[in-house]
Amino acid sequence: MNLKELARELGLSKTTISRALNGFPEVNEETRVRVEQAARKFGYAPNTSARRLATGRVGAAGIVLPGHLSDRYSAQTVEYVSGLAEGLAAAKIDLLMSPLLNGDEMAIYRRWISSKSVDAVILTDPVHSDPRIRLFVEKKFPFVLHGSTDVDLPYAWLDIDNEDAYRQATSYLLDLGHKEIAIIEGLAGFTFTEDRQRGYVETLTGRGLEPRSDFIVHDRFTTEAGFRATSRLLSMSPRPTALIVGSMMSTVGVYQAIRSNGWEVGREVSVIAHDDVFPYLSATDMVPVLTTTRSSVRLAGLKIAEMLVSILDGKDAPSLSVKWPVELIVRQSTAPPRT
Amino acid sequence: MNLKELARELGLSKTTISRALNGFPEVNEETRVRVEQAARKFGYAPNTSARRLATGRVGAAGIVLPGHLSDRYSAQTVEYVSGLAEGLAAAKIDLLMSPLLNGDEMAIYRRWISSKSVDAVILTDPVHSDPRIRLFVEKKFPFVLHGSTDVDLPYAWLDIDNEDAYRQATSYLLDLGHKEIAIIEGLAGFTFTEDRQRGYVETLTGRGLEPRSDFIVHDRFTTEAGFRATSRLLSMSPRPTALIVGSMMSTVGVYQAIRSNGWEVGREVSVIAHDDVFPYLSATDMVPVLTTTRSSVRLAGLKIAEMLVSILDGKDAPSLSVKWPVELIVRQSTAPPRT
DNA sequence: CCGAAATTTCAAACCGGTATGAATCTTTCC
DNA sequence: GGAAAGATTCATACCGGTTTGAAATTTCGG
Numbered sequence: 039m040n041l042k043e044l045a046r047e048l049g050l051s052k053t054t055i056s057r058a059l060n061g062f063p064e065v066n067e068e069t070r071v072r073v074e075q076a077a078r079k080f081g082y083a084p085n086t087s088a089r090r091l092a093t094g095r096v097g098a099a100g101i102v103l104p105g106h107l108s109d110r111y112s113a114q115t116v117e118y119v120s121g122l123a124e125g126l127a128a129a130k131i132d133l134l135m136s137p138l139l140n141g142d143e144m145a146i147y148r149r150w151i152s153s154k155s156v157d158a159v160i161l162t163d164p165v166h167s168d169p170r171i172r173l174f175v176e177k178k179f180p181f182v183l184h185g186s187t188d189v190d191l192p193y194a195w196l197d198i199d200n201e202d203a204y205r206q207a208t209s210y211l212l213d214l215g216h217k218e219i220a221i222i223e224g225l226a227g228f229t230f231t232e233d234r235q236r237g238y239v240e241t242l243t244g245r246g247l248e249p250r251s252d253f254i255v256h257d258r259f260t261t262e263a264g265f266r267a268t269s270r271l272l273s274m275s276p277r278p279t280a281l282i283v284g285s286m287m288s289t290v291g292v293y294q295a296i297r298s299n300g301w302e303v304g305r306e307v308s309v310i311a312h313d314d315v316f317p318y319l320s321a322t323d324m325v326p327v328l329t330t331t332r333s334s335v336r337l338a339g340l341k342i343a344e345m346l347v348s349i350l351d352g353k354d355a356p357s358l359s360v361k362w363p364v365e366l367i368v369r370q371s372t373a374p375p376r377t
Numbered sequence: 378m379n380l381k382e383l384a385r386e387l388g389l390s391k392t393t394i395s396r397a398l399n400g401f402p403e404v405n406e407e408t409r410v411r412v413e414q415a416a417r418k419f420g421y422a423p424n425t426s427a428r429r430l431a432t433g434r435v436g437a438a439g440i441v442l443p444g445h446l447s448d449r450y451s452a453q454t455v456e457y458v459s460g461l462a463e464g465l466a467a468a469k470i471d472l473l474m475s476p477l478l479n480g481d482e483m484a485i486y487r488r489w490i491s492s493k494s495v496d497a498v499i500l501t502d503p504v505h506s507d508p509r510i511r512l513f514v515e516k517k518f519p520f521v522l523h524g525s526t527d528v529d530l531p532y533a534w535l536d537i538d539n540e541d542a543y544r545q546a547t548s549y550l551l552d553l554g555h556k557e558i559a560i561i562e563g564l565a566g567f568t569f570t571e572d573r574q575r576g577y578v579e580t581l582t583g584r585g586l587e588p589r590s591d592f593i594v595h596d597r598f599t600t601e602a603g604f605r606a607t608s609r610l611l612s613m614s615p616r617p618t619a620l621i622v623g624s625m626m627s628t629v630g631v632y633q634a635i636r637s638n639g640w641e642v643g644r645e646v647s648v649i650a651h652d653d654v655f656p657y658l659s660a661t662d663m664v665p666v667l668t669t670t671r672s673s674v675r676l677a678g679l680k681i682a683e684m685l686v687s688i689l690d691g692k693d694a695p696s697l698s699v700k701w702p703v704e705l706i707v708r709q710s711t712a713p714p715r716t
Numbered sequence: 717c718c719g720a721a722a723t724t725t726c727a728a729a730c731c732g733g734t735a736t737g738a739a740t741c742t743t744t745c746c
Numbered sequence: 747g748g749a750a751a752g753a754t755t756c757a758t759a760c761c762g763g764t765t766t767g768a769a770a771t772t773t774c775g776g
Contacts, residue, residue, distance in 0.1 A: 039491070040762060051726045056764060066724060083492035087435060088762035090426035091731050098473070103459055113657045116454045120442055123476040132494075134437070135472050137462040152378075153422035155471075261662040287657045290629055297636070298664040318452045318626045323600040325637040379732060390756045395734060405754060427732035430761050723772065728765105735760080742753070 039080045048076055059084070098132040099346055100156035102143055104163060113259065113287045114314045114335050118184075121336035122160060125343020131157070131350075144173065151179050158346050160184065165227050180349045182342050186361070187229055194355035196342050196362070200230050203331040203364035204237030204282065207310045210366060211280045212245055215374045216308065220253035220278035222267045222288055231256065234284065234312075253278055257288075264291025272299050272307070279375040280308040286319050293324060308372040312364075326370035333364045378419045387415055398423070437471040438685055439495035441482055443502060452598065452626045453653045453674050457523075460675035461499060464682020470496070470689075483512065490518050497685050499523065504566050519688045521681050525700070526568055533694035535681050535701070539569050542670040542703035543576030543621065546649045549705060550619045551584055554713045555647065559592035559617035561606045561627055570595065573623065573651075592617055596627075603630025611638050611646070618714040619647040625658050632663060647711040651703075665709035672703045 045052045050073070058065045058073035076082075090096050101122070103115070123133045134156055136146050147170065150156050158180035161170055164187045171189045174181045183195040204221070211219050221238050224231045239249045252274070257263035264283065268291065271278050283289045289311040296307050303309055304326045313321050313330035321328040345358045384391045389412070397404045397412035415421075429435050440461070442454070462472045473495055475485050486509065489495050497519035500509055503526045510528045513520045522534040543560070550558050560577050563570045578588045591613070596602035603622065607630065610617050622628045628650040635646050642648055643665045652660050652669035660667040684697045 041764095042762075052763080053727080053765080054725055057725095060764085064724065069724080081487070081491050083488055084764095085430070085762050086492045086494040087426050087429035088731090089764075091424070091430050091733080092762080092764040094731070096426060103462060113452070113455070113655075116452070116458075119455075119474070120476055123442060123474050124478065127476050127478055133474050135458070135462055135474060137459055137466050139463065139466055148420070149422055152420050153425045155425040258657075260657040260659070262659050265662045290658065291662050294662060294664040316452075318597075318599040319629065320599070320601050323604045323630050323633060325633040380734095381732075391733080392735085392757080393755055396755095399734085403754065408754080423734095424732050427761090428734075430763080431732080431734040433761070718776095719774105721772100721774075723770100725770070726768085728767095730765080731763090733761090736758085737756105738758100739756070740754080742751100744749105744751075746747105746749090 039082045044076060044080060044082050096154060096157045097130060098134045098156045099126055100134045100150050100159045102146055103135050103137045117316055117336045118339045121339025122343050125340040129347040147173060151177050157350055160342060164229050166229060182345045184342055185230055192356035194345055194349060194358045196338060196360055198333045198362045198364050200233035201237035204234045205241045206366040207282050207331055208238050208241035211308060216280040218276050218278045219280045220271050221282045222255045222264060223284045224259055226256045259285035259287050261287055261291035264288030265295045268292045268295035283309060283311040286311055286313055304371045304373050305376060310372060329369045329372040330367050331364045332367055333362060378421045383415060383419060383421050435493060435496045436469060437473045437495045438465055439473045439489050439498045441485055442474050442476045456655055456675045457678045460678025461682050464679040468686040486512060490516050496689055499681060503568050521684045523681055524569055531695040533684055533688060533697045535677060535699055537672045537701045537703050539572035540576035543573045544580045545705040546621050546670055547577050547580035550647060555619040557615055557617045558619045559610050560621045561594045561603060562623045563598055565595040598624035598626050600626055600630035603627030604634045607631045607634035622648060622650040625650055625652055643710045643712050644715060649711060668708045668711040669706050670703045671706055672701060
């Protein structure tokens with residue numbers, strides 16, 4: 039059932055039907071009711087492609103799924119994406135995903151732009167002077183960045199205060215008396231990794247301590263990497279008495295490694311992790327319950343969706359940018375170092 | 378830059394350009410080269426909406442993201458979805474996701490069908506006599522089901538042999554000498570849950586043992602649920618000496634609970650888990666390394682994408698259906714019960 | 717009761733591609 | 747040399763909506 043058929047059925051013109059269903063004011067109330075009933079009766083819904091072509095609005099936002107390589111988000115992607123999808127759905131915007139098959143991320147974006155496949159895109163995991171930003175700014179194509187960069191162009195972004203999170207975590211451990219603190223962080227190159235590292239390093243130097251480069255680990259956020267890094271760190275001497283871990287997934291491996299060393303978390307080794315808040319892996323189910331810096335990645339997705347909708351509504355993009363604070367939640371995986 | 382402009386630029390008709398770019402045989406090779414060069418030079422890509430409208434093919438498959446409630450897949454969804462997306466991308470098909478906001482999943486499908494928003498859909502997590510199947514079969518709308526049902530209609534599905542997986546796991550534990558075996562499974566109602574439970578129950582009764590209903594736990598696949606269930610089970614008397622756990626996420630909680638009880642996995646309590654194979658949470662990083670029934674959910678997604686493409690190419694859907702075997706991989710979390 | 721204004725409806729153009737059948741240009745062959 | 751066959755190209759009709767500007771109808775004031 040298409041518009042023309044429905045029009046014939048009702049003895050009205052396509053125009054009137056279209057307006058009736060789209061809530062235009064210039065249509066008789068009685069007619070509108072009649073049209074709506076008929077539409078429901080015949081199960082009519084406007085053809086998406088046709089409407090898109092006519093309006094020039096696609097009603098979809100695109101996101102490129104990080105491939106196997108950069109799996110920073112693999113564990114948290116669901117949460118993030120479903121936050122995004124939820125926020126976009128509220129504005130009747132679909133979420134189109136494209137996997138990164140052979141590494142040509144820029145090519146995907148270029149195609150999306152020139153073929154008008156999406157109205158806007160969402161970028162994640164920026165690196166320093168991320169080339170994607172320039173592309174979209176130059177093409178004047180709407181987008182929001184999850185994270186932040188040092189690119190000197192006007193655009194919209196949302197980031198959490200990674201630097202401050204690590205400053206808080208490091209300070210807290212120092213206050214407990216720890217001197218040997220290691221961090222198990224994400225892959226080098228990403229700004230979030232560097233922001234966190236800066237928070238850690240500057241807090242140490244601010245207290246007159248010299249950061250040790252072998253106490254800084256960069257790896258993927260997997261249980262395996264967490265396990266491996268921890269095993270290695272604990273075999274050093276002097277060994278770290280406290281660890282700051284960049285993700286909950288790594289932390290599962292960290293806990294296992296500490297235990298397999300015959301030690302106990304919160305006694306021989308203190309642990310603070312950054313928690314993106316997953317429904318399926320909670321800091322309070324760890325034994326002992328885990329001290330975290332917490333920030334919900336789902337809420338970030340939701341907020342980014344709202345920002346995108348604002349931008350599509352014509353709001354000024356750069357002025358929407360925000361940096362969210364992160365809170366340190368002290369639980370039982372942290373304690374003064376044992377002497 | 379659109380087709381008409383490019384045509385004027387080249388002094389050719391729209392038809393010729395369209396055919397040149399789409400690889401039709403009746404266009405002069407020299408012309409084709411010229412067109413392709415111009416298209417590249419001007420960055421021309423056909424407008425997606427227009428092409429969709431003209432061809433009647435959308436080039437997108439839809440999937441409804443399970444909401445907060447049914448989070449069976451939350452941890453594995455990324456893997457599954459990126460497998461899907463990868464398989465579909467190979468056939469230039471986009472993946473459109475819609476979150477389940479207020480529970481009207483059927484309404485989303487109905488709208489997709491009548492508005493031709495997608496060419497096909499992917500269904501997951503079926504329940505008994507799942508109403509979605511009938512909808513799509515009746516509307517003759519292409520789809521593939523991940524899982525299986527007892528609906529007596531012809532359609533395409535892919536499932537893993539859950540029943541056999543649990544039969545293998547149960548048998549193995551019985552062979553080791555365990556008599557008190559509990560299972561920590563997914564939410565009741567889903568066929569995968571019931572298939573697994575059947576494999577477990579029938580194996581027990583086949584060996585002359587009476588299944589205990591209080592040794593069968595149904596809950597969400599989260600560390601929290603795993604932790605809670607295990608704590609409760611271990612406080613019973615007689616307590617189970619072995620656990621079969623439905624997901625890796627739950628298993629993280631299970632391990633924690635066993636440890637917080639002062640016990641050791643693979644000594645006081647044996648554990649077998651079903652592993653969907655996540656890059657970020659591996660059975661071999663658990664301490665002790667975890668015995669599993671293994672089946673990659675990413676590969677399942679990939680295969681389902683291929684099935685969908687075949688169906689869109691006109692292949693007979695029902696004949697594509699497959700049930701994948703599951704292999705038991707014995708590691709160190711299982712041992713004879715201690716007497 | 718008539719003309720003007722307001723309300724409601726309509727025919728046709730348009731969005732930007734693809735597909736059809738005809739038109740034009742080449743080549744082949746008797 | 748000219749007709750037939752083959753190779754290219756083209757004008758035009760779609761696809762199914764939205765939008766514009768005009769037409770038809772109703773309402774209202776004097």
